Amino acid sequence: MVVLSLTGCGKDELGDRSGPPDAIYDVDYVEVFRNTDSFPNIARVCVRKLAFAVTSTGRGEDSGGGGPLIRVAEWDSFCADK
Numbered sequence: 754m755v756v757l758s759l760t761g762c763g764k765d766e767l768g769d770r771s772g773p774p775d776a777i778y779d780v781d782y783v784e785v786f787r788n789t790d791s792f793p794n795i796a797r798v799c800v801r802k803l804a805f806a807v808t809s810t811g812r813g814e815d816s817g818g819g820g821p822l823i824r825v826a827e828w829d830s831f832c833a834d835k
Contacts, residue, residue, distance in 0.1 A: 782835035785809075793820065797828060799835045804828030 782799035793808035804827075808820035 799832035
């Protein structure tokens with residue numbers, strides 16, 4: 754009989770700032786533009802002075818999740834101040 758015990762090492766989440774953004778706390782700014790007709794809403798997201806756009810697909814249980822994160826270089830000057 755073989756018994757294998759695995760233990761994980763805790764990672765200092767607040768100290769992990771050297772790699773690419775991987776969590777919500779890496780986001781510097783979010784601005785949501787609500788669509789007057791219906792979904793999708795569009796959000797401008799600033800991460801480390803780089804701009805992205807993402808769409809939503811619904812609210813709460815009706816939501817199927819957000820759309821893809823799209824890089825928008827034209828908004829970088831806006832995000833540089835955030």
